[in-house]
Amino acid sequence: MPFPIGRTELIIMMASLMSLNALAIDIMLPALGLISDDLGLANPNDRQWIITSYIYGMAIGSIVYGSLADRYGRKPILAVTISIYAVVGVICAFTSDFQLLLIARFIQGLASAAMGVLVNSIIRDRYEGDDMARNMSTIMMVFMIVPITAPILGQIVLFFAEWHVIFLVLSTIGLAILTWVMLRLPETLRPENVTPIEYKAVTTAWRSVIFHRNAFGHVMASGLMFGPLFAFIASAQQIFFDTFNAGDIFVYIFALNAGAMSLGNFVNSRIVMRFGARRVSQWALITFIIISLIHLAVTYSGHLTLPIFVALLAPAMGMVGLTGANFSSIAMQPFGKVAGVASSFQNFARSGLSAAIGGAIGLQFDGTTLPLVTGFVICGTASLLLILWAEKGVLFRRVQPAVTRPDLDAKIQDI
Numbered sequence: 001m002p003f004p005i006g007r008t009e010l011i012i013m014m015a016s017l018m019s020l021n022a023l024a025i026d027i028m029l030p031a032l033g034l035i036s037d038d039l040g041l042a043n044p045n046d047r048q049w050i051i052t053s054y055i056y057g058m059a060i061g062s063i064v065y066g067s068l069a070d071r072y073g074r075k076p077i078l079a080v081t082i083s084i085y086a087v088v089g090v091i092c093a094f095t096s097d098f099q100l101l102l103i104a105r106f107i108q109g110l111a112s113a114a115m116g117v118l119v120n121s122i123i124r125d126r127y128e129g130d131d132m133a134r135n136m137s138t139i140m141m142v143f144m145i146v147p148i149t150a151p152i153l154g155q156i157v158l159f160f161a162e163w164h165v166i167f168l169v170l171s172t173i174g175l176a177i178l179t180w181v182m183l184r185l186p187e188t189l190r191p192e193n194v195t196p197i198e199y200k201a202v203t204t205a206w207r208s209v210i211f212h213r214n215a216f217g218h219v220m221a222s223g224l225m226f227g228p229l230f231a232f233i234a235s236a237q238q239i240f241f242d243t244f245n246a247g248d249i250f251v252y253i254f255a256l257n258a259g260a261m262s263l264g265n266f267v268n269s270r271i272v273m274r275f276g277a278r279r280v281s282q283w284a285l286i287t288f289i290i291i292s293l294i295h296l297a298v299t300y301s302g303h304l305t306l307p308i309f310v311a312l313l314a315p316a317m318g319m320v321g322l323t324g325a326n327f328s329s330i331a332m333q334p335f336g337k338v339a340g341v342a343s344s345f346q347n348f349a350r351s352g353l354s355a356a357i358g359g360a361i362g363l364q365f366d367g368t369t370l371p372l373v374t375g376f377v378i379c380g381t382a383s384l385l386l387i388l389w390a391e392k393g394v395l396f397r398r399v400q401p402a403v404t405r406p407d408l409d410a411k412i413q414d415i
Contacts, residue, residue, distance in 0.1 A: 015142035026150035031163040059351035066344020081114035089171035120343035131327035137269035144262030205341040209362035217390020222327040223353030230358025264321020277326035284322035292376040366390020
Protein backbone atom coordinates (compact mmCIF):
# COMPACT_ATOMS: atom_id res chain seq x y z
CA MET A 1 0.00 0.00 0.00
CA PRO A 2 1.42 3.41 -0.90
CA PHE A 3 1.82 5.89 1.90
CA PRO A 4 -0.39 9.02 1.89
CA ILE A 5 1.34 12.04 0.42
CA GLY A 6 0.99 15.73 1.16
CA ARG A 7 -0.11 18.48 -1.19
CA THR A 8 3.45 19.62 -1.88
CA GLU A 9 4.61 16.18 -2.96
CA LEU A 10 1.43 15.69 -5.00
CA ILE A 11 2.03 18.92 -6.89
CA ILE A 12 5.68 18.09 -7.56
CA MET A 13 4.73 14.59 -8.71
CA MET A 14 2.03 15.90 -11.05
CA ALA A 15 4.46 18.48 -12.43
CA SER A 16 7.00 15.70 -12.99
CA LEU A 17 4.45 13.66 -14.93
CA MET A 18 3.62 16.64 -17.12
CA SER A 19 7.33 17.33 -17.52
CA LEU A 20 7.79 14.09 -19.46
CA ASN A 21 5.99 15.76 -22.38
CA ALA A 22 7.96 19.00 -22.22
CA LEU A 23 11.20 17.08 -21.78
CA ALA A 24 10.53 14.91 -24.83
CA ILE A 25 10.00 18.06 -26.90
CA ASP A 26 12.44 20.66 -25.58
CA ILE A 27 15.47 18.47 -24.92
CA MET A 28 15.53 17.76 -28.65
CA LEU A 29 15.82 21.38 -29.78
CA PRO A 30 19.63 21.74 -29.73
CA ALA A 31 19.94 18.47 -31.65
CA LEU A 32 17.50 19.17 -34.51
CA GLY A 33 20.17 20.56 -36.82
CA LEU A 34 22.48 17.61 -36.13
CA ILE A 35 19.68 15.11 -36.73
CA SER A 36 18.78 16.87 -39.98
CA ASP A 37 22.40 16.70 -41.19
CA ASP A 38 22.99 13.16 -39.95
CA LEU A 39 19.86 11.77 -41.60
CA GLY A 40 20.32 13.83 -44.77
CA LEU A 41 17.03 15.75 -44.77
CA ALA A 42 16.54 17.66 -48.02
CA ASN A 43 14.08 20.27 -46.69
CA PRO A 44 15.34 22.18 -43.61
CA ASN A 45 11.77 22.51 -42.30
CA ASP A 46 11.39 18.70 -42.20
CA ARG A 47 13.31 18.65 -38.91
CA GLN A 48 10.23 20.20 -37.30
CA TRP A 49 8.39 16.89 -37.74
CA ILE A 50 10.53 15.44 -34.94
CA ILE A 51 8.61 17.80 -32.68
CA THR A 52 5.23 17.88 -34.39
CA SER A 53 4.92 14.09 -34.85
CA TYR A 54 5.21 13.77 -31.08
CA ILE A 55 2.61 16.50 -30.54
CA TYR A 56 0.19 14.84 -32.99
CA GLY A 57 0.61 11.61 -31.03
CA MET A 58 -0.22 13.49 -27.84
CA ALA A 59 -3.36 14.91 -29.41
CA ILE A 60 -4.71 11.62 -30.75
CA GLY A 61 -3.76 9.61 -27.66
CA SER A 62 -5.66 11.96 -25.38
CA ILE A 63 -9.01 10.65 -26.59
CA VAL A 64 -8.73 7.20 -24.97
CA TYR A 65 -7.14 7.65 -21.56
CA GLY A 66 -9.99 9.38 -19.79
CA SER A 67 -12.38 6.46 -20.31
CA LEU A 68 -9.71 3.96 -19.31
CA ALA A 69 -8.82 5.95 -16.20
CA ASP A 70 -12.46 6.34 -15.18
CA ARG A 71 -12.87 2.56 -15.45
CA TYR A 72 -9.58 1.14 -14.16
CA GLY A 73 -8.21 4.00 -12.06
CA ARG A 74 -5.48 6.57 -12.53
CA LYS A 75 -2.43 4.56 -11.44
CA PRO A 76 -2.74 1.51 -13.72
CA ILE A 77 -2.99 3.71 -16.81
CA LEU A 78 0.03 5.73 -15.69
CA ALA A 79 2.03 2.52 -15.16
CA VAL A 80 1.37 1.25 -18.69
CA THR A 81 1.85 4.53 -20.55
CA ILE A 82 5.06 5.61 -18.81
CA SER A 83 6.51 2.15 -19.52
CA ILE A 84 5.69 2.53 -23.23
CA TYR A 85 7.22 6.03 -23.17
CA ALA A 86 10.49 4.60 -21.83
CA VAL A 87 10.66 1.62 -24.20
CA VAL A 88 9.97 3.72 -27.31
CA GLY A 89 12.70 6.13 -26.19
CA VAL A 90 15.18 3.27 -26.50
CA ILE A 91 13.89 2.50 -30.01
CA CYS A 92 14.41 6.15 -30.99
CA ALA A 93 17.96 5.99 -29.67
CA PHE A 94 18.95 3.16 -31.99
CA THR A 95 17.27 4.17 -35.23
CA SER A 96 19.01 5.79 -38.17
CA ASP A 97 15.96 6.02 -40.44
CA PHE A 98 14.02 9.29 -40.36
CA GLN A 99 10.64 7.71 -41.10
CA LEU A 100 11.08 5.13 -38.35
CA LEU A 101 12.14 7.89 -35.98
CA LEU A 102 8.96 9.83 -36.72
CA ILE A 103 6.80 6.72 -36.19
CA ALA A 104 8.50 6.04 -32.87
CA ARG A 105 8.09 9.65 -31.81
CA PHE A 106 4.40 9.48 -32.71
CA ILE A 107 3.97 6.36 -30.55
CA GLN A 108 5.86 8.03 -27.71
CA GLY A 109 3.46 10.96 -28.00
CA LEU A 110 0.49 8.57 -27.97
CA ALA A 111 1.70 7.15 -24.66
CA SER A 112 2.63 10.46 -23.09
CA ALA A 113 -0.83 11.89 -23.79
CA ALA A 114 -1.92 10.09 -20.63
CA MET A 115 0.15 12.47 -18.49
CA GLY A 116 -1.82 15.60 -19.31
CA VAL A 117 -5.18 13.82 -19.13
CA LEU A 118 -4.53 12.09 -15.82
CA VAL A 119 -2.89 15.03 -14.09
CA ASN A 120 -6.02 17.04 -14.88
CA SER A 121 -8.20 14.18 -13.65
CA ILE A 122 -6.24 13.60 -10.44
CA ILE A 123 -6.35 17.28 -9.51
CA ARG A 124 -10.05 17.44 -10.43
CA ASP A 125 -10.59 14.43 -8.15
CA ARG A 126 -9.21 16.54 -5.33
CA TYR A 127 -10.08 20.19 -6.04
CA GLU A 128 -12.71 22.33 -7.75
CA GLY A 129 -13.10 25.81 -9.23
CA ASP A 130 -10.58 28.52 -8.39
CA ASP A 131 -8.87 26.16 -5.95
CA MET A 132 -8.24 23.75 -8.81
CA ALA A 133 -6.96 26.66 -10.91
CA ARG A 134 -4.58 27.65 -8.12
CA ASN A 135 -3.19 24.12 -7.78
CA MET A 136 -2.97 23.59 -11.54
CA SER A 137 -1.13 26.90 -11.82
CA THR A 138 1.30 25.81 -9.11
CA ILE A 139 1.82 22.54 -10.97
CA MET A 140 2.44 24.48 -14.18
CA MET A 141 4.89 26.74 -12.36
CA VAL A 142 6.94 23.76 -11.15
CA PHE A 143 6.51 22.02 -14.50
CA MET A 144 7.89 25.05 -16.35
CA ILE A 145 11.30 24.43 -14.80
CA VAL A 146 11.64 21.68 -17.39
CA PRO A 147 11.24 23.83 -20.55
CA ILE A 148 13.77 26.20 -18.98
CA THR A 149 16.36 23.53 -18.34
CA ALA A 150 15.59 20.85 -20.96
CA PRO A 151 17.40 22.51 -23.93
CA ILE A 152 20.40 23.11 -21.67
CA LEU A 153 20.33 19.45 -20.64
CA GLY A 154 20.16 18.47 -24.31
CA GLN A 155 23.15 20.70 -25.07
CA ILE A 156 25.11 19.15 -22.20
CA VAL A 157 24.40 15.66 -23.55
CA LEU A 158 25.64 16.75 -26.99
CA PHE A 159 28.90 17.94 -25.45
CA PHE A 160 29.68 14.37 -24.39
CA ALA A 161 27.73 12.13 -26.77
CA GLU A 162 25.80 12.00 -30.04
CA TRP A 163 22.14 12.90 -30.37
CA HIS A 164 20.94 9.30 -29.97
CA VAL A 165 21.86 9.41 -26.27
CA ILE A 166 19.25 12.12 -25.64
CA PHE A 167 16.52 9.50 -26.12
CA LEU A 168 18.17 7.22 -23.56
CA VAL A 169 18.10 10.11 -21.10
CA LEU A 170 14.34 10.44 -21.70
CA SER A 171 13.81 6.74 -20.99
CA THR A 172 15.85 6.86 -17.79
CA ILE A 173 13.92 9.84 -16.43
CA GLY A 174 10.62 8.20 -17.37
CA LEU A 175 11.49 5.04 -15.42
CA ALA A 176 12.53 7.11 -12.39
CA ILE A 177 9.19 8.95 -12.33
CA LEU A 178 7.30 5.69 -12.84
CA THR A 179 8.96 4.23 -9.75
CA TRP A 180 8.02 7.29 -7.69
CA VAL A 181 4.39 7.20 -8.82
CA MET A 182 3.95 3.51 -8.10
CA LEU A 183 5.44 3.81 -4.62
CA ARG A 184 3.81 7.03 -3.44
CA LEU A 185 0.66 8.01 -5.32
CA PRO A 186 -2.66 6.83 -3.82
CA GLU A 187 -5.55 6.10 -6.17
CA THR A 188 -7.71 9.24 -6.33
CA LEU A 189 -10.66 7.85 -8.28
CA ARG A 190 -13.54 7.38 -5.85
CA PRO A 191 -15.26 3.96 -6.07
CA GLU A 192 -18.66 5.55 -6.71
CA ASN A 193 -17.18 7.43 -9.69
CA VAL A 194 -15.93 4.29 -11.47
CA THR A 195 -17.53 4.40 -14.91
CA PRO A 196 -17.83 1.34 -17.18
CA ILE A 197 -16.45 1.74 -20.68
CA GLU A 198 -19.69 1.81 -22.61
CA TYR A 199 -20.10 3.44 -25.97
CA LYS A 200 -23.26 5.22 -24.91
CA ALA A 201 -21.75 6.49 -21.63
CA VAL A 202 -18.58 7.75 -23.32
CA THR A 203 -20.39 9.48 -26.17
CA THR A 204 -22.82 11.00 -23.70
CA ALA A 205 -19.89 12.43 -21.75
CA TRP A 206 -18.33 13.74 -24.96
CA ARG A 207 -21.59 15.38 -25.94
CA SER A 208 -21.84 16.96 -22.51
CA VAL A 209 -18.43 18.58 -23.12
CA ILE A 210 -19.08 19.59 -26.74
CA PHE A 211 -22.48 21.10 -26.05
CA HIS A 212 -21.50 22.81 -22.82
CA ARG A 213 -20.98 26.24 -24.28
CA ASN A 214 -18.64 27.62 -21.65
CA ALA A 215 -16.48 24.50 -21.36
CA PHE A 216 -16.14 23.98 -25.11
CA GLY A 217 -15.35 27.65 -25.71
CA HIS A 218 -12.55 27.63 -23.15
CA VAL A 219 -11.10 24.38 -24.53
CA MET A 220 -10.95 25.79 -28.05
CA ALA A 221 -9.57 29.12 -26.82
CA SER A 222 -6.84 27.24 -24.96
CA GLY A 223 -5.97 25.30 -28.12
CA LEU A 224 -5.69 28.55 -30.06
CA MET A 225 -3.37 30.02 -27.41
CA PHE A 226 -1.06 27.01 -27.41
CA GLY A 227 -0.91 26.77 -31.21
CA PRO A 228 1.58 29.64 -31.64
CA LEU A 229 3.53 28.31 -28.64
CA PHE A 230 3.99 24.97 -30.40
CA ALA A 231 4.91 26.82 -33.59
CA PHE A 232 7.60 28.72 -31.70
CA ILE A 233 8.97 25.52 -30.18
CA ALA A 234 9.06 23.76 -33.55
CA SER A 235 10.80 26.63 -35.36
CA ALA A 236 12.85 28.11 -32.49
CA GLN A 237 16.05 26.35 -33.48
CA GLN A 238 15.82 27.73 -37.02
CA ILE A 239 14.82 31.22 -35.86
CA PHE A 240 17.75 31.64 -33.51
CA PHE A 241 20.32 29.77 -35.59
CA ASP A 242 19.37 31.01 -39.08
CA THR A 243 17.39 34.25 -38.69
CA PHE A 244 19.34 35.84 -35.83
CA ASN A 245 22.60 33.87 -36.08
CA ALA A 246 22.48 33.34 -32.32
CA GLY A 247 22.96 29.59 -32.07
CA ASP A 248 25.59 29.93 -29.35
CA ILE A 249 23.06 31.49 -26.94
CA PHE A 250 19.95 29.72 -28.20
CA VAL A 251 19.40 27.54 -25.13
CA TYR A 252 19.65 30.54 -22.80
CA ILE A 253 17.19 32.67 -24.79
CA PHE A 254 14.78 29.76 -24.96
CA ALA A 255 15.14 29.32 -21.20
CA LEU A 256 14.33 33.01 -20.72
CA ASN A 257 11.05 32.68 -22.58
CA ALA A 258 10.15 29.47 -20.77
CA GLY A 259 10.96 31.29 -17.54
CA ALA A 260 8.49 34.00 -18.51
CA MET A 261 5.76 31.36 -18.80
CA SER A 262 6.77 29.93 -15.44
CA LEU A 263 6.60 33.41 -13.91
CA GLY A 264 3.12 33.82 -15.38
CA ASN A 265 2.00 30.60 -13.69
CA PHE A 266 3.63 31.68 -10.42
CA VAL A 267 1.78 35.00 -10.48
CA ASN A 268 -1.44 33.22 -11.35
CA SER A 269 -1.10 30.83 -8.41
CA ARG A 270 -0.83 33.84 -6.11
CA ILE A 271 -3.68 35.96 -7.48
CA VAL A 272 -6.26 33.56 -8.91
CA MET A 273 -8.00 32.91 -5.58
CA ARG A 274 -8.36 36.67 -5.06
CA PHE A 275 -9.49 37.74 -8.52
CA GLY A 276 -10.85 34.52 -10.03
CA ALA A 277 -9.75 32.42 -12.98
CA ARG A 278 -11.95 34.27 -15.48
CA ARG A 279 -10.77 37.78 -14.64
CA VAL A 280 -7.09 36.84 -14.60
CA SER A 281 -7.15 34.82 -17.84
CA GLN A 282 -9.23 37.36 -19.76
CA TRP A 283 -7.01 40.30 -18.85
CA ALA A 284 -3.98 38.18 -19.78
CA LEU A 285 -5.52 37.28 -23.14
CA ILE A 286 -6.19 40.92 -24.00
CA THR A 287 -2.66 41.86 -22.97
CA PHE A 288 -1.29 39.03 -25.15
CA ILE A 289 -3.12 40.43 -28.17
CA ILE A 290 -1.81 43.96 -27.56
CA ILE A 291 1.80 42.73 -27.21
CA SER A 292 1.45 40.61 -30.36
CA LEU A 293 0.09 43.55 -32.36
CA ILE A 294 3.09 45.65 -31.29
CA HIS A 295 5.37 42.77 -32.24
CA LEU A 296 3.75 42.49 -35.67
CA ALA A 297 4.06 46.24 -36.29
CA VAL A 298 7.77 46.21 -35.40
CA THR A 299 8.32 43.18 -37.63
CA TYR A 300 6.59 44.81 -40.59
CA SER A 301 8.58 48.01 -40.07
CA GLY A 302 11.84 46.13 -40.59
CA HIS A 303 13.28 47.22 -37.23
CA LEU A 304 13.08 43.82 -35.52
CA THR A 305 16.32 42.79 -33.84
CA LEU A 306 17.12 39.89 -31.54
CA PRO A 307 16.82 41.97 -28.33
CA ILE A 308 13.47 43.42 -29.46
CA PHE A 309 12.22 39.97 -30.49
CA VAL A 310 13.05 38.54 -27.07
CA ALA A 311 11.71 41.61 -25.23
CA LEU A 312 8.32 41.21 -26.93
CA LEU A 313 8.20 37.41 -26.97
CA ALA A 314 8.90 36.93 -23.24
CA PRO A 315 5.90 38.92 -21.91
CA ALA A 316 3.65 37.26 -24.52
CA MET A 317 4.77 33.87 -23.17
CA GLY A 318 4.05 35.14 -19.67
CA MET A 319 0.47 35.89 -20.70
CA VAL A 320 0.13 32.36 -22.09
CA GLY A 321 1.16 31.16 -18.63
CA LEU A 322 -1.66 33.22 -17.12
CA THR A 323 -4.29 31.69 -19.41
CA GLY A 324 -3.43 27.98 -19.67
CA ALA A 325 -4.26 26.65 -16.18
CA ASN A 326 -7.24 28.98 -15.85
CA PHE A 327 -8.86 28.03 -19.16
CA SER A 328 -8.36 24.36 -18.31
CA SER A 329 -9.86 24.69 -14.82
CA ILE A 330 -12.87 26.66 -16.08
CA ALA A 331 -13.49 24.02 -18.75
CA MET A 332 -13.27 21.16 -16.19
CA GLN A 333 -15.48 22.78 -13.57
CA PRO A 334 -18.84 21.31 -14.75
CA PHE A 335 -17.54 17.72 -14.84
CA GLY A 336 -16.98 15.84 -11.59
CA LYS A 337 -18.14 12.25 -12.00
CA VAL A 338 -16.85 12.06 -15.58
CA ALA A 339 -13.66 14.03 -14.92
CA GLY A 340 -11.50 11.46 -16.71
CA VAL A 341 -13.57 11.35 -19.90
CA ALA A 342 -14.02 15.13 -19.86
CA SER A 343 -10.30 15.72 -19.37
CA SER A 344 -9.49 13.19 -22.10
CA PHE A 345 -11.78 14.77 -24.67
CA GLN A 346 -10.71 18.28 -23.74
CA ASN A 347 -7.02 17.37 -24.06
CA PHE A 348 -7.73 15.73 -27.41
CA ALA A 349 -9.53 18.81 -28.73
CA ARG A 350 -7.03 21.27 -27.25
CA SER A 351 -3.92 19.35 -28.33
CA GLY A 352 -5.31 18.53 -31.75
CA LEU A 353 -6.15 22.15 -32.48
CA SER A 354 -2.85 23.48 -31.15
CA ALA A 355 -0.84 20.80 -32.98
CA ALA A 356 -2.56 21.56 -36.28
CA ILE A 357 -2.11 25.31 -35.86
CA GLY A 358 1.42 25.07 -34.52
CA GLY A 359 2.54 22.67 -37.24
CA ALA A 360 1.03 24.82 -39.98
CA ILE A 361 2.63 28.03 -38.68
CA GLY A 362 6.00 26.38 -38.10
CA LEU A 363 6.16 24.96 -41.62
CA GLN A 364 5.65 28.49 -43.00
CA PHE A 365 9.08 29.46 -41.70
CA ASP A 366 10.77 31.43 -44.47
CA GLY A 367 13.86 32.72 -42.73
CA THR A 368 11.94 35.49 -40.92
CA THR A 369 9.74 35.69 -37.81
CA LEU A 370 6.77 37.13 -39.72
CA PRO A 371 4.78 33.85 -39.98
CA LEU A 372 5.19 33.23 -36.26
CA VAL A 373 4.22 36.73 -35.13
CA THR A 374 1.26 36.82 -37.51
CA GLY A 375 0.11 33.53 -36.00
CA PHE A 376 0.28 35.06 -32.53
CA VAL A 377 -2.05 37.91 -33.55
CA ILE A 378 -4.56 35.73 -35.39
CA CYS A 379 -4.75 33.05 -32.70
CA GLY A 380 -4.98 35.55 -29.84
CA THR A 381 -7.81 37.42 -31.54
CA ALA A 382 -9.69 34.21 -32.37
CA SER A 383 -9.25 33.04 -28.78
CA LEU A 384 -10.79 36.24 -27.45
CA LEU A 385 -13.77 35.88 -29.80
CA LEU A 386 -14.32 32.34 -28.50
CA ILE A 387 -14.19 33.51 -24.89
CA LEU A 388 -16.74 36.23 -25.70
CA TRP A 389 -18.97 33.56 -27.21
CA ALA A 390 -18.46 31.18 -24.27
CA GLU A 391 -19.24 33.89 -21.71
CA LYS A 392 -22.17 35.26 -23.75
CA GLY A 393 -20.41 38.58 -24.13
CA VAL A 394 -19.86 39.14 -20.39
CA LEU A 395 -16.19 39.35 -19.40
CA PHE A 396 -14.46 39.72 -16.03
CA ARG A 397 -17.23 38.11 -14.00
CA ARG A 398 -16.50 36.11 -10.86
CA VAL A 399 -18.21 32.82 -10.08
CA GLN A 400 -18.77 31.55 -6.55
CA PRO A 401 -15.55 29.85 -5.39
CA ALA A 402 -15.85 26.15 -4.76
CA VAL A 403 -14.27 24.25 -1.89
CA THR A 404 -11.84 21.36 -1.85
CA ARG A 405 -12.90 17.73 -1.54
CA PRO A 406 -12.46 16.72 2.13
CA ASP A 407 -13.41 13.11 1.42
CA LEU A 408 -9.91 12.45 0.06
CA ASP A 409 -8.08 14.06 2.95
CA ALA A 410 -7.49 10.68 4.51
CA LYS A 411 -5.44 9.71 1.47
CA ILE A 412 -3.93 13.01 0.43
CA GLN A 413 -3.10 15.22 3.37
CA ASP A 414 -2.41 18.89 2.78
CA ILE A 415 0.77 20.26 4.30
